[in-house]
Amino acid sequence: xxxxxxxxxxxxxxxxxxxxxxxxxxxxxxxxxxxxxxxxxxxxxxxxxxxxxxxxxxxxxxxxxxxxxxxxxxxxxxxxxxxxxxxxxxxxxxxxxxxxxxxxxxxxxxxxxxxxxxxxxxxxxxxxxxxxxxxxxxxxxxxxxxxxxxxxxxxxxxxxxxxxxxxxxxxxxxxxxxxxxxxxxxxxxxxxxxxxxxxxxxxxxxxxxxxxxxxxxxxxxxxxxxxxxxxxxxxxxxxxxxxxxxxxxxxxxxxxxxxxxxxxxxxxxxxxxxxxxxxxxxxxxxxxxxxxxxxxxxxxxxxxxxxxxxxxxxxxxxxxxxxxxxxxxxxxxxxxxxxxx
Amino acid sequence: xxxxxxxxxxxxxxxxxxxxxxxxxxxxxxxxxxxxxxxxxxxxxxxxxxxxxxxxxxxxxxxxxxxxxxxxxxxxxxxxxxxxxxxxxxxxxxxxxxxxxxxxxxxxxxxxxxxxxxxxxxxxxxxxxxxxxxxxxxxxxxxxxxxxxxxxxxxxxxxxxxxxxxxxxxxxxxxxxxxxxxxxxxxxxxxxxxxxxxxxxxxxxxxxxxxxxxxxxxxxxxxxxxxxxxxxxxxxxxxxxxxxxxxxxxxxxxxxxxxxxxxxxxxxxxxxxxxxxxxxxxxxxxxxxxxxxxxxxxxxxxxxxxxxxxxxxxxxxxxxxxxxxxxxxxxxxxxxxxxxxxxxxxxxxxxxxxxxxxxxxxxxxxxxxxxxx
Ligand code: SF4
Ligand SMILES: [Zn+2]
Ligand SMILES: [Zn+2]
Numbered sequence: 033x034x035x036x037x038x039x040x041x042x043x044x045x046x047x048x049x050x051x052x053x054x055x056x057x058x059x060x061x062x063x064x065x066x067x068x069x070x071x072x073x074x075x076x077x078x079x080x081x082x083x084x085x086x087x088x089x090x091x092x093x094x095x096x097x098x099x100x101x102x103x104x105x106x107x108x109x110x111x112x113x114x115x116x117x118x119x120x121x122x123x124x125x126x127x128x129x130x131x132x133x134x135x136x137x138x139x140x141x142x143x144x145x146x147x148x149x150x151x152x153x154x155x156x157x158x159x160x161x162x163x164x165x166x167x168x169x170x171x172x173x174x175x176x177x178x179x180x181x182x183x184x185x186x187x188x189x190x191x192x193x194x195x196x197x198x199x200x201x202x203x204x205x206x207x208x209x210x211x212x213x214x215x216x217x218x219x220x221x222x223x224x225x226x227x228x229x230x231x232x233x234x235x236x237x238x239x240x241x242x243x244x245x246x247x248x249x250x251x252x253x254x255x256x257x258x259x260x261x262x263x264x265x266x267x268x269x270x271x272x273x274x275x276x277x278x279x280x281x282x283x284x285x286x287x288x289x290x291x292x293x294x295x296x297x298x299x300x301x302x303x304x305x306x307x308x309x310x311x312x313x314x315x316x317x318x319x320x321x322x323x324x325x326x327x328x329x330x331x332x333x334x335x336x337x338x339x340x341x342x343x344x345x346x347x348x349x350x351x352x353x354x355x356x357x358x359x360x361x362x363x364x365x366x367x368x369x370x371x372x373x
Numbered sequence: 374x375x376x377x378x379x380x381x382x383x384x385x386x387x388x389x390x391x392x393x394x395x396x397x398x399x400x401x402x403x404x405x406x407x408x409x410x411x412x413x414x415x416x417x418x419x420x421x422x423x424x425x426x427x428x429x430x431x432x433x434x435x436x437x438x439x440x441x442x443x444x445x446x447x448x449x450x451x452x453x454x455x456x457x458x459x460x461x462x463x464x465x466x467x468x469x470x471x472x473x474x475x476x477x478x479x480x481x482x483x484x485x486x487x488x489x490x491x492x493x494x495x496x497x498x499x500x501x502x503x504x505x506x507x508x509x510x511x512x513x514x515x516x517x518x519x520x521x522x523x524x525x526x527x528x529x530x531x532x533x534x535x536x537x538x539x540x541x542x543x544x545x546x547x548x549x550x551x552x553x554x555x556x557x558x559x560x561x562x563x564x565x566x567x568x569x570x571x572x573x574x575x576x577x578x579x580x581x582x583x584x585x586x587x588x589x590x591x592x593x594x595x596x597x598x599x600x601x602x603x604x605x606x607x608x609x610x611x612x613x614x615x616x617x618x619x620x621x622x623x624x625x626x627x628x629x630x631x632x633x634x635x636x637x638x639x640x641x642x643x644x645x646x647x648x649x650x651x652x653x654x655x656x657x658x659x660x661x662x663x664x665x666x667x668x669x670x671x672x673x674x675x676x677x678x679x680x681x682x683x684x685x686x687x688x689x690x691x692x693x694x695x696x697x698x699x700x701x702x703x704x705x706x707x708x709x710x711x712x713x714x715x716x717x718x719x720x721x722x723x724x725x726x727x728x729x730x731x732x733x734x735x736x737x738x739x740x741x742x743x744x745x746x
Contacts, residue, residue, distance in 0.1 A: 196586065
């Protein structure tokens with residue numbers, strides 16, 4: 033594990049060992065529930081989750097360079113650790129996912145800033161090490177660029193749909209890809225989210241702590257707003273799983289991807305009402321528009337023709353195909369699993 | 374294929390294997406590879422593991438396969454079913470095939486063989502004699518086909534070496550035994566990447582999916598300074614050579630490109646992909662569980678051997694990959710295309726009985742253009 037300074041833990045709190053940190057600071061969890069001077073931190077933690085659930089990034093006290101403010105630093109870390117405790121106590125997975133994603137975005141900002149920091153070598157060394165240790169991407173600095181091996185680049189970039197992330201649209205030289213600090217960090221966004229998510233999932237759930245109940249209850253009702261109706265039954269082909277994953281994370285799925293998923297599920301006999309909630313987490317979700325579009329695809333409005341699911345070939349050209357050996361040379365995702373003996 | 378043809382082919386293949394054990398050896402890290410083979414008129418036997426050359430030679434002598442294969446992947450348990458093999462890594466592999474190159478010469482040396490009555494014709498829809506639609510295309514690739522494939526191999530090597538930092542020593546080029554080449558890359562940074570990553574890599578190599586921005590063309594805020602220059606690395610450098618031609622024309626052509634606009638620029642890129650992108654078969658490279666023809670083994674589509682090309686430009690498959698015996702044999706040949714093997718010219722034959730050397734007879738029988746008399 034990396035040796036971290038106070039301000040670094042505040043920026044990347046998920047790197048810290050929570051129990052150890054509290055002990056080092058001389059606190060126990062119970063205290064936060066009972067000590068009137070500390071109780072507001074639970075409020076702060078709840079806020080941190082609520083903002084994340086809304087798809088926004090928690091505005092940190094560290095911004096505006098109050099980082100030197102020694103009181104702000106532990107508060108910042110505490111609110112993160114307490115947020116995890118609240119999430120564990122509430123047991124709400126949708127909130128955990130959203131929180132992890134928002135925290136990843138937040139850390140991304142700091143990583144990017146640290147990478148670009150030319151005046152303080154130790155800052156960008158730390159960022160480089162975080163990226164290497166956590167995501168096994170070997171980053172080297174070269175003038176204003178960060179260079180990483182093509183193979184490392186590919187392992188991450190294949191998760192992106194935008195054409196500018198295709199290797200052909202990158203500066204490639206000598207087996208390396210050249211990236212800006214922003215791109216370097218963007219490349220590991222998904223993994224950063226997954227990392228934080230799994231850290232939370234794997235954390236022990238404490239028994240209820242007096243003083244935490246209110247916030248936990250508020251979280252439970254908050255999570256209702258985001259409940260996803262899992263429509264997944266049976267084995268779906270990798271392309272569909274991937275699309276659903278993106279939607280569940282609240283990331284943007286291109287139009288072609290939504291078309292693919294919707295036509296696939298409609299062909300599988302799902303109804304418009306069953307499918308619509310899947311798109312709920314999309315950043316640009318609009319219920320009326322979504323229903324209208326789905327009805328159109330289903331043929332229940334407009335021309336009355338039901339659209340069919342695109343072929344694997346077509347999906348390949350749209351970079352929506354994530355074929356595994358299980359696809360077994362089928363020509364349409366609807367055939368997935370049928371060939372199996 | 375009739376029984377007597379199969380007996381003849383098996384006999385000829387067996388002789389080759391027996392006399393050329395030195396030429397057909399197991400690849401390195403043998404015990405981590407999956408082997409497979411096919412016999413004439415029967416299915417594939419896969420999931421075989423072999424220890425050494427001896428076991429391979431035994432397999433060849435016992436089964437007399439029409440084709441022998443070996444994985445480019447390394448497994449912990451190569452002989453178990455696919456999902457239990459425990460895939461570790463795989464050499465990068467590229468397939469370049471003359472039939473994918475859209476060559477104008479193709480038509481002149483391609484015929485259709487009817488699966489029902491063996492009638493040979495130029496018609497590609499249905500048999501002129503029995504009207505059956507079951508036609509098989511057979512081509513006797515010409516020098517142009519081979520040269521064009523070699524050009525693609527050279528283009529591929531250039532990208533591998535210049536852009537992807539693969540060392541020359543880690544690239545091996547093989548004549549596939551029929552119409553193209555297999556290029557193997559060993560010990561690269563790409564050993565462990567999966568199928569999707571390999572597919573992305575092939576897009577890079579064949580210049581597929583490029584956007585105008587990459588080559589300096591923006592939708593808004595256009596700027597001449599973004600356009601590639603001759604000493605740029607990678608595809609931008611190649612773009613300069615292809616699109617500008619010479620340094621003196623660069624400025625004028627940039628003006629034209631800007632005037633023609635963004636959409637037209639995308640077309641320029643798509644044309645460029647057709648012209649200077651390397652024509653590799655993406656499905657082959659991205660399949661990390663495939664088994665490939667084993668170097669040194671015979672390709673039953675031609676009777677020629679999959680052969681290492683030490684000197685690609687000089688390599689002549691019709692001399693250097695033909696190893697079968699000179700003993701003559703009598704065949705009924707219906708081969709409207711002239712061909713050259715071991716520096717001798719054969720055909721065209723119009724349904725006639727001819728006595729020719731084994732290597733030429735095998736070539737035609739494999740192409741279904743002759744049968745044992
Ligand atoms: S091969 Fe077809 S089913 Fe499989 S991931 Fe690609 S598009 Fe989906
Ligand atoms: Zn016929
Ligand atoms: Zn030709």
